[in-house]
Amino acid sequence: xxxxxxxxxxxxxxxxxxxxxxxxxxxxxxxxxxxxxxxxxxxxxxxxxxxxxxxxxxxxxxxxxxxxxxxxxxxxxxxxxxxxxxxxxxxxxxxxxxxxxxxxxxxxxxxxxxxxxxxxxxxxxxxxxxxxxxxxxxxxxxxxxxxxxxxxxxxxxxxxxxxxxxxxxxxxxxxxxxxxxxxxxxxxxxxxxxxxxxxxxxxxxxxxxxxxxxxxxxxxxxxxxxxxxxxxxxxxxxxxxxxxxxxxxxxxxxxxxxxxxxxxxxxxxxxxxxxxxxxxxxxxxxxxxxxxxxxxxxxxxxxxxxxxxxxxxxxxxxxxxxxxxxxxxxxxxxxxxxxxxxxxxxxxxxxxxxxxxxxxxxxxxxxxxxxxxxxxxxxxxxxxxxxxxxxxxxxxxxxxxxxxxxxxxxxxxxxxxxxxxxxxxxxxxxxxxxxxxxxxxxxxxxxxxxxxxxxxxxxxxxxxxxxxxxxxxxxxxxxxxxxxxxxxxxxxxxxxxxxxxxxxxxxxxxxxxxxxxxxxxxxxxxxxxxxxxxxxxxxxxxxxxxxxxxxxxxxxxxxxxxxxxxxxxxxxxxxxxxxxxxxxxxxxxxxxxxxxxxxxxxxxxxxxxxxxxxxxxxxxxxxxxxxxxxxxxxxxxxxxxxxxxxxxxxxxxxxxxxxxxxxxxxxxxxxxx
Numbered sequence: 001x002x003x004x005x006x007x008x009x010x011x012x013x014x015x016x017x018x019x020x021x022x023x024x025x026x027x028x029x030x031x032x033x034x035x036x037x038x039x040x041x042x043x044x045x046x047x048x049x050x051x052x053x054x055x056x057x058x059x060x061x062x063x064x065x066x067x068x069x070x071x072x073x074x075x076x077x078x079x080x081x082x083x084x085x086x087x088x089x090x091x092x093x094x095x096x097x098x099x100x101x102x103x104x105x106x107x108x109x110x111x112x113x114x115x116x117x118x119x120x121x122x123x124x125x126x127x128x129x130x131x132x133x134x135x136x137x138x139x140x141x142x143x144x145x146x147x148x149x150x151x152x153x154x155x156x157x158x159x160x161x162x163x164x165x166x167x168x169x170x171x172x173x174x175x176x177x178x179x180x181x182x183x184x185x186x187x188x189x190x191x192x193x194x195x196x197x198x199x200x201x202x203x204x205x206x207x208x209x210x211x212x213x214x215x216x217x218x219x220x221x222x223x224x225x226x227x228x229x230x231x232x233x234x235x236x237x238x239x240x241x242x243x244x245x246x247x248x249x250x251x252x253x254x255x256x257x258x259x260x261x262x263x264x265x266x267x268x269x270x271x272x273x274x275x276x277x278x279x280x281x282x283x284x285x286x287x288x289x290x291x292x293x294x295x296x297x298x299x300x301x302x303x304x305x306x307x308x309x310x311x312x313x314x315x316x317x318x319x320x321x322x323x324x325x326x327x328x329x330x331x332x333x334x335x336x337x338x339x340x341x342x343x344x345x346x347x348x349x350x351x352x353x354x355x356x357x358x359x360x361x362x363x364x365x366x367x368x369x370x371x372x373x374x375x376x377x378x379x380x381x382x383x384x385x386x387x388x389x390x391x392x393x394x395x396x397x398x399x400x401x402x403x404x405x406x407x408x409x410x411x412x413x414x415x416x417x418x419x420x421x422x423x424x425x426x427x428x429x430x431x432x433x434x435x436x437x438x439x440x441x442x443x444x445x446x447x448x449x450x451x452x453x454x455x456x457x458x459x460x461x462x463x464x465x466x467x468x469x470x471x472x473x474x475x476x477x478x479x480x481x482x483x484x485x486x487x488x489x490x491x492x493x494x495x496x497x498x499x500x501x502x503x504x505x506x507x508x509x510x511x512x513x514x515x516x517x518x519x520x521x522x523x524x525x526x527x528x529x530x531x532x533x534x535x536x537x538x539x540x541x542x543x544x545x546x547x548x549x550x551x552x553x554x555x556x557x558x559x560x561x562x563x564x565x566x567x568x569x570x571x572x573x574x575x576x577x578x579x580x581x582x583x584x585x586x587x588x589x590x591x592x593x594x595x596x597x598x599x600x601x602x603x604x605x606x607x608x609x610x611x612x613x614x615x616x617x618x619x620x621x622x623x624x625x626x627x628x629x630x631x632x633x634x635x636x637x638x639x640x641x642x643x644x645x646x647x648x649x650x651x652x653x654x655x656x657x658x659x660x661x662x663x664x665x666x667x668x669x670x671x672x673x
Contacts, residue, residue, distance in 0.1 A: 005128060008138045009335055012314075019138050020093065020123040027118040028314040030138070031321045034116055035081040041310060043172040049317040050177065050309035053300040056080045056320060063298070068179050069305040083324070086132035093122045135328040139335040140318055146276050147242045148315040150249040153269065156311060157257065158209070159200050160236060166197060170310035177309050198262055199306050205260045206235050212256065212581040213237070217490035219576055220477045221391070221601050223247040225488050242341070250277040254550055255594050259582035267633035268302040270548045272319075275299060279322050282331050282599075293323035295632050390602070393472065404457060406440045407525045410570050411473030413515055423463050432518055432529060433460050435566045459521055466517040471528060475600025476574045478530070481511050493575040494532050495597065496567055509553050509575065509595055510534040516566070529566045534559040543592065547633045551595040553577065574598050
């Protein structure tokens with residue numbers, strides 16, 4: 001039996017240990033290598049990747065000729081060097097000899113280290129005969145990149161003391177490299193004043209954001225309880241884990257700063273947020289990856305026009321290479337650190353005696369392994385770790401009695417010990433029965449005679465129904481709004497995609513009021529319906545951002561046609577609603593709620609490749625992205641540290657924990673809720 005090493009998955013420091021290319025200093029990027037344009041800040045003393053991304057733009061792009069908003073007086077005429085192939089890299093590392101490690105030999109470096117190269121050793125992986133032919137040898141860890149980018153953005157905008165990238169040294173560097181006279185340090189008689197930059201929030205705006213975070217509730221399994229990490233008095237977030245940063249970066253940043261920062265700055269932050277959302281999608285295709293590659297270059301250039309040079313360490317540069325890795329390696333869910341960090345967290349929990357860490361883990365692991373092995377010999381009806389139903393499992397599809405497909409139910413309600421019975425009102429009876437009739441596939445081709453299978457359907461449902469507090473379906477956990485009162489989760493947001501394909505198609509958003517089990521004169525002929533409170537999604541009840549697709553719902557506007565209050569469970573997806581922190585009157589009154597969609601847990605949509613020769617392999621699947629990736633906003637002009645927009649742009653205004661250092665966060669922590 002033989003195995004081949006496909007690639008390595010690790011954080012950025014370990015990337016350097018395995019590849020042999022050091023991840024420190026100006027040459028930290030393993031793709032640009034010695035061809036990048038990073039430099040050392042005169043006052044900050046750190047390597048900065050400021051103004052290193054315009055060379056990736058097309059030669060006729062207007063940003064290339066901008067002398068004012070990037071490096072002072074610099075015009076970009078050069079182009080980015082192509083990535084070195086595996087054969088060329090193999091030729092380069094073959095020229096370096098072996099380094100003898102140890103205390104006696106002392107610290108050795110190859111000549112030119114840090115200037116013309118960052119090689120510290122020749123990786124042992126190059127001895128594999130196929131290693132140079134791999135398109136992707138080491139994966140950039142999207143988890144840590146996203147975490148560090150988020151912390152730099154949040155801590156700088158919120159001006160977190162000791163964590164912000166906009167400190168006194170950064171302002172000194174602005175005078176050297178950046179044309180921003182209005183935010184340079186002002187020397188007065190007895191003190192030095194630091195003018196407020198346009199990307200910084202004032203104290204009252206910061207307090208508004210932290211209060212909003214304190215009030216947030218998420219669906220079960222979507223994220224941890226971030227409200228526990230908020231300290232309003234200190235105006236800080238404590239204990240943010242990587243997954244918390246993941247959720248905040250991809251869903252909350254566009255809402256947190258929507259009305260608190262200038263429009264141009266908010267556009268750039270929303271674009272980088274949507275980039276990470278799309279690159280982390282479980283479904284990708286080549287066309288969308290190429291669009292992501294084009295858009296992220298312009299987005300990083302926009303960020304360079306906003307933040308000081310000290311903001312751009314290697315983490316802000318690496319996103320430019322993530323689309324290439326996605327094209328070569330596939331979805332990031334199979335190439336990042338989350339599963340390994342979770343497993344390490346489980347091992348750390350087994351430590352009972354810190355004086356003997358390895359022994360504690362080994363003993364607990366052996367006990368767990370033995371108990372798992374013994375569980376295979378128990379009777380099937382006994383509940384063990386082998387046959388235990390996962391928390392979000394919906395039990396699959398329950399087949400119908402063979403008459404109508406409409407009685408096939410996918411999902412399961414909450415336990416029967418919490419079920420309650422009641423009789424439908426006359427209007428509810430008509431609403432439920434009419435909805436079932438109009439959505440029955442077998443009735444559509446019906447013209448003259450009715451088959452016998454439709455007889456039970458024609459009699460109508462029983463008046464007495466069973467009502468449940470919740471329903472598990474397709475990786476979602478739905479609970480009624482009444483059941484969620486007083487709980488820390490938010491599981492009653494319902495979203496149904498429009499059923500037509502015309503330009504008049506509208507999506508429907510609502511709140512789950514009741515889970516009803518409808519029975520048609522037979523124990524086998526039953527189905528589950530959601531009774532919902534539907535919001536009005538006409539022009540007066542919905543607002544959609546034209547550039548970023550953010551959806552807002554008027555919480556005071558209910559759908560006028562209240563005859564359609566029921567919907568099939570299989571038609572529903574889950575969303576949650578939150579207000580936007582703002583000083584605007586319409587949003588501060590919580591009349592308008594932002595809609596945030598969630599992904600089902602444990603579900604990946606795969607489609608079989610029709611062009612694949614299935615005679616060679618039994619099953620070949622190609623994972624494809626079905627949604628359109630993010631688009632960059634219209635052209636933005638920056639002047640005097642302030643973001644301005646074109647005339648066609650409308651409403652949006654204003655703009656989280658990383659050391660004041662350009663090194664990588666090596667913390668291994670993943671504590672998931």
